[in-house]
Amino acid sequence: MLSDTPAKRRRPTRLAFRAKFTLAVRNVLRHRGRAFTTLGAVAFGVATLILSQGFVEDIFVQLGEAIIHSQTGHIQLAHEGYFVHGAHKPDGYLVADPEGDKARIATMPEVEDVMARLGFPGLLSNGRADLPILGEGIEPAKEEKLGSFVKISSGRRLKAEDHFHALLGDGVAKSLRLKTGDRAVLMVSTKDGATNTLDVEVVGTFQSFSKEYDNRAVKLPLTAAQELMNTKTANTLVVSLKQTADTRKVANTLTERNVWRDQEVKMWDQINDFYPKTVALYGKQFGGLRMVILLMVLLSVVNAVNTGVFERTAEFGTARALGNRRRNILEIILIENSLLGLLGVAAGVGIGVGLAKAISYVGIPMPPPPNSDLPYVALVRVSWNAVITASAIGFAATFLASIFPAVKMARMDIASALRKAI
Amino acid sequence: MSIVVLEHVSKEYRLGDHMVRALDDVTLSFESGVFLAIAGPSGSGKSTLLNVIGCIDMPSSGRVVIAGHDISGQTPDQLASLRARTIGFVFQTFNLFPVLTAEENVEYPLLQMEELDKQDRRERVKEMLELVQLGKFAKHRPSQLSGGQRQRVAIARALVTRPELVLADEPTANLDHKTGEGILALMRDINRRYKTTFIFSTHDKKVIDAADRLVGIEDGTVRILGVRKEGQWAITNVARRAASTTDTEAAALKR
Ligand SMILES: Nc1ncnc2c1ncn2[C@@H]1O[C@H](COP(=O)(O)OP(=O)(O)O)[C@@H](O)[C@H]1O
Ligand SMILES: [Mg+2]
Numbered sequence: 001m002l003s004d005t006p007a008k009r010r011r012p013t014r015l016a017f018r019a020k021f022t023l024a025v026r027n028v029l030r031h032r033g034r035a036f037t038t039l040g041a042v043a044f045g046v047a048t049l050i051l052s053q054g055f056v057e058d059i060f061v062q063l064g065e066a067i068i069h070s071q072t073g074h075i076q077l078a079h080e081g082y083f084v085h086g087a088h089k090p091d092g093y094l095v096a097d098p099e100g101d102k103a104r105i106a107t108m109p110e111v112e113d114v115m116a117r118l119g120f121p122g123l124l125s126n127g128r129a130d131l132p133i134l135g136e137g138i139e140p141a142k143e144e145k146l147g148s149f150v151k152i153s154s155g156r157r158l159k160a161e162d163h164f165h166a167l168l169g170d171g172v173a174k175s176l177r178l179k180t181g182d183r184a185v186l187m188v189s190t191k192d193g194a195t196n197t198l199d200v201e202v203v204g205t206f207q208s209f210s211k212e213y214d215n216r217a218v219k220l221p222l223t224a225a226q227e228l229m230n231t232k233t234a235n236t237l238v239v240s241l242k243q244t245a246d247t248r249k250v251a252n253t254l255t256e257r258n259v260w261r262d263q264e265v266k267m268w269d270q271i272n273d274f275y276p277k278t279v280a281l282y283g284k285q286f287g288g289l290r291m292v293i294l295l296m297v298l299l300s301v302v303n304a305v306n307t308g309v310f311e312r313t314a315e316f317g318t319a320r321a322l323g324n325r326r327r328n329i330l331e332i333i334l335i336e337n338s339l340l341g342l343l344g345v346a347a348g349v350g351i352g353v354g355l356a357k358a359i360s361y362v363g364i365p366m367p368p369p370p371n372s373d374l375p376y377v378a379l380v381r382v383s384w385n386a387v388i389t390a391s392a393i394g395f396a397a398t399f400l401a402s403i404f405p406a407v408k409m410a411r412m413d414i415a416s417a418l419r420k421a422i
Numbered sequence: 423m424s425i426v427v428l429e430h431v432s433k434e435y436r437l438g439d440h441m442v443r444a445l446d447d448v449t450l451s452f453e454s455g456v457f458l459a460i461a462g463p464s465g466s467g468k469s470t471l472l473n474v475i476g477c478i479d480m481p482s483s484g485r486v487v488i489a490g491h492d493i494s495g496q497t498p499d500q501l502a503s504l505r506a507r508t509i510g511f512v513f514q515t516f517n518l519f520p521v522l523t524a525e526e527n528v529e530y531p532l533l534q535m536e537e538l539d540k541q542d543r544r545e546r547v548k549e550m551l552e553l554v555q556l557g558k559f560a561k562h563r564p565s566q567l568s569g570g571q572r573q574r575v576a577i578a579r580a581l582v583t584r585p586e587l588v589l590a591d592e593p594t595a596n597l598d599h600k601t602g603e604g605i606l607a608l609m610r611d612i613n614r615r616y617k618t619t620f621i622f623s624t625h626d627k628k629v630i631d632a633a634d635r636l637v638g639i640e641d642g643t644v645r646i647l648g649v650r651k652e653g654q655w656a657i658t659n660v661a662r663r664a665a666s667t668t669d670t671e672a673a674a675l676k677r
Contacts, residue, residue: 010503011503011507011535011536011537012503013502013503013506013507013534013535013536014534014536015533015534016533016534016536018533019530019533019534023519023521023522023530026521026522026526027521029521030520030521030563031520031521314515314517315517315519315520317517318511318513318517318519319519319530320478320498320502321476321478321505321511322505322506322511322530322531322579323502323503323505323506323507323531323534323583324502324534325499325502326498326499327499413479413498414473414478414479414498415469415470415473415478415479418473418478418513418517421513421514421515421517422515
């Protein structure tokens with residue numbers, strides 16, 4: 001009754017996958033403490049990666065929005081060459097029919113608004129001193145809608161009914177000691193060599209995200225700028241979109257459509273190199289930080305996985321004494337840690353996304369970024385990309401970390417493994 | 423037929439620079455159905471000898487034949503099926519899987535046997551748990567069982583594959599005296615009823631008295647062989663060193 005026939009004894013044995021899987025599941029579910037150590041390490045790592053990436057992404061997005069809504073709009077169209085040479089010869093690159101072009105662009109469904117600007121270099125004088133500035137004739141009503149990131153530091157914005165009025169960048173006002181209500185004189189040289197002047201009243205001062213810009217910028221109504229420059233047109237059309245994500249698509253369409261001959265289309269991140277440079281700089285700094293985080297995550301996962309495996313050396317020795325093969329030990333450990341990895345990733349994504357939402361709900365007050373005077377509220381932006389990357393790292397770390405102890409356990413001779421029993 | 427045959431078996435371990443000789447030219451053979459004690463002080467080589475017999479450790483030299491299989495030169499994995507089907511193990515530290523219930527622990531070795539379906543396994547597990555009088559504890563985890571109960575589960579696990587040979591390395595050393603006696607009685611009973619061969623090691627002289635065969639070892643060599651007939655040990659000295667030492671040992675063991 002307690003014996004099998006010799007023929008039966010010769011049949012090879014094989015540990016069914018179900019058995020290995022069940023053992024792995026039970027090890028995860030029934031040894032909470034140990035499972036929790038590994039799971040916690042993985043979850044913590046995944047959550048940290050999601051949060052850190054979400055934080056950096058938010059900085060980039062907010063910086064982009066700040067640039068768009070305080071300076072550039074989403075897309076600008078100008079005569080070819082204006083973006084490179086226009087600053088010194090603004091009247092050489094005029095848009096022939098700004099009103100007609102604006103109307104044509106405005107028909108696109110993604111477009112919120114189109115406005116004309118007339119930029120020019122000039123001097124601003126307070127009666128005692130002159131300061132070289134970059135003047136910008138704008139359409140006040142439309143710009144007010146676009147310019148949500150422009151902070152009025154004193155006085156008020158330009159209004160539609162303003163004419164001989166100017167809004168000064170903070171730096172300009174400081175340099176010339178001009179205050180709201182003061183009068184100043186704008187001077188430009190025209191293409192025939194004459195100097196035109198315009199007497200304006202300061203209605204206020206502003207801050208954008210960039211101090212450099214605020215040190216030079218003087219905004220005035222387009223009509224006044226046209227009078228000063230002796231023209232009826234403008235040199236840029238600024239397109240504002242309903243969604244920043246549509247920028248590339250609309251820019252491509254505008255390029256293909258050729259709103260006018262010799263047009264040049266630029267997206268907000270191409271208009272000046274501030275954004276790409278900042279992204280590169282921050283990317284580098286946060287890249288270093290994320291490497292540190294990644295390393296900590298890897299170390300804690302490796303440590304948890306190692307502990308979880310090696311403390312069971314005698315168990316694996318027992319399994320092999322009972323007839324399990326080396327491979328089975330390897331499989332059991334890998335399956336178990338894959339499960340832990342998956343659960344840890346799931347928990348980490350839950351925690352990471354939850355915390356990101358909570359933090360974004362509250363907001364992190366941030367000091368002004370370099371080159372700016374405006375503090376802002378940082379959020380944590382969760383992208384699919386970040387979630388997938390963090391999950392992949394979390395799972396791969398657990399799985400890879402389990403290979404070494406699994407191989408070591410599988411290679412161990414049974415007698416030595418059994419001697420580890422307490 | 424001899425179920426275990428060892429011929430000039432030696433086992434050496436490297437310990438730092440020098441070699442430790444755990445078994446030194448051991449030649450032994452055991453008949454099927456014996457209830458055999460391997461006795462000797464700590465460090466004498468009992469575990470090593472059991473490990474070699476159990477195909478979980480390879481001898482450095484010599485020939486080992488277990489249940490008709492010459493295991494010389496085979497890898498541990500090549501011997502996995504032999505271990506799974508022919509040999510049952512009971513350990514001093516019980517070595518149950520802590521995350522499995524008593525019945526799952528007993529079922530574990532059966533999971534390797536593809537010829538058994540779930541129903542077969544369930545029946546066998548039930549039968550074994552009842553044999554060790556733990557039918558009511560099937561759903562208990564090892565941590566919810568006493569030492570003696572754990573060792574009974576381990577015995578059920580060792581027997582569930584219907585092995586020819588059960589190896590028990592100091593099975594009572596972690597149990598109090600009375601519980602240990604219960605375990606020995608259980609093993610003895612199974613040995614009588616089912617003719618399963620039991621080989622167990624011990625350094626406890628009282629435990630030796632439960633056996634019907636005795637191998638006394640010291641420093642890796644066999645010193646005495648004993649056969650018990652009608653309650654009396656017939657001891658043979660395997661004299662390799664000074665006879666006087668061996669006599670003393672034999673006397674001590676016999677007491
Ligand atoms: N893996 C090993 N490495 C080195 N020495 C070992 C190893 N295993 C056992 N030994 C030595 O072999 C001898 C016999 O050990 P063992 O068989 O465990 O004895 P026992 O079970 O009788 O206490 C001891 O001296 C022990 O230290
Ligand atoms: Mg021992």
